[in-house]
Amino acid sequence: MAAGSRKPTLHDVAKRAGVSVASVSNYLNDYPYMKPATRERIQKAIDELDYVTNQQARNLRSGRTGLISLSLPDLNQIYFAELAEETIKQAREYGYRVIIESTGNDRQREIDSARAMASNMTDGLILSPTQLRAEDVHELEGDYPLVVLGERLFGAPAPHVMIANESAAQAVTEHLLKAGCRTIAVVGGTLDSSLPSSRSMRTKGYVAALADHGRPLRPELVRETGEWTSAEGAKAVRDMYAQGIRPDGIFALNDLLAMGVISQLREMRVRVPESVRVVGFDDIDEAKYTIPTMTTVDPDRAQVAKLAIESILKQLDDGARAPQSRIDVAFQLKYRASSPQV
Structure with missing residues (x-):
């Protein structure tokens, strides 16, 4: 000194x-x-x-800062909070730190995350958009390292790391069919496929599995919800039973919804899995501690984070933005007590 x-x-x-x-x-x-x-x-x-x-x-x-920006839709969603932790862990392996922003599922905030890169405050951006549209693609142009996460397929000029939404949902539905379920409801789904989203892609996998097994699609079994929360999962079950719908299998499109489903079924003294099998999606840590423990899809958050960080660092080393590409991450169905393997 x-x-x-x-x-x-x-x-x-x-x-x-x-x-x-x-x-x-x-x-x-x-x-x-x-x-x-x-x-x-x-x-x-x-x-x-x-x-x-x-x-x-x-x-x-x-010319590097040692910082990477991570822009996520909603840190109140456990999946994104755990993805953030995985990204921090992976970045630390390379001596990098991560600055995290929650966009609150707001289109303008997603655009602002990209525009902020012009100030060169960080070395690259990992962006998980939920609201960006095809006409917003120009907002992502630039020479800074960029990786896009999620389901918003709009031709982003960068590598796009995606979890296997459709094929995983198809595997879940096939598991329930193999277990003998004949009335399988989807909680959190949508039959509107006009915009790519987790809802539409996972519902598409469900529909494909039914078709493969010669089962008709019953629209009343695709239960739309507002937010993907436990409260919405519980409400979906109450509404189905109030309408006389008695599913013997329920595929909840995330684990929070599944927790609400299981809780409501227990409150109504409907036995899980004896009367109704329940499967979630995301394999959040709490899934191992529900009663009964929850069968769910593990989308491999660690691999998503690893691929994203490695792509950012390679772009830095190459001195250029990587071209548009799609990188699919494998999934695993974690069998637990709410729907045992058959």
Whole structure:
């Protein structure tokens, strides 16, 4: 450290190394035409003065901040909170930190997340949009590293990491059919496929499985909900029973919905899984502790985070945005007590 408690400056480094301030600036910006001996003197001065930490010096020389932006729709949703934790964990493996923003499922905030990259405050953006439209694609153009997550298929000019919504939902439905279920309801689903979403893609997998097994689609079994919460899951069950619908299998499109379904069935003294099998989606940590424990889809959040971070860092190393591509992540059906494997 320089005299007293004052933080050392660029001038202090230059004086200690016996070079000009311009030379120090060139070194920090990785100027290619510099004698090795000069580079060594400047780095020695930086280390002796503790001008910046070694990691900060590397960041300055490469033009990197050591930060990655992660923009998620709703941190109140456990899936996204756990995805954020996985992303932080994966980034830490490479010496990076993550700045997290919740857009609240708001289109303008999603656009603002992309526009903020123009300020170069972070090295790249991992964006999970739910409201962006095809006409918003130009908002994602640029030379900064970008990875898109989620189901919003609108031709984003970047790698798009996707979980297996459709095939996983198809596997869940086939599991329930194989278990002997004849009246399978989908809680949180929609038959409106005009916009790609988790709702529409998972419902599409359900419909495909029914068709493959020669089962007719009964629209009244596709129960739309507002938010994907436990309260909405419980309400869907109450409404079905009030309308005389008695499913023997329920596929809830996320685990919070499934928790509400199970809770409401227990309150009505309907036995799970003896009378109704229940399957969720996301494999959040609480799924292992429900009563009964919950069968659910594990979409492999760790792999989603790993692929996203690795893509951002590769784009940084390549010095260019990666081209548009789709990266599918495998899923696993975790069998537990709410719908045992057959």
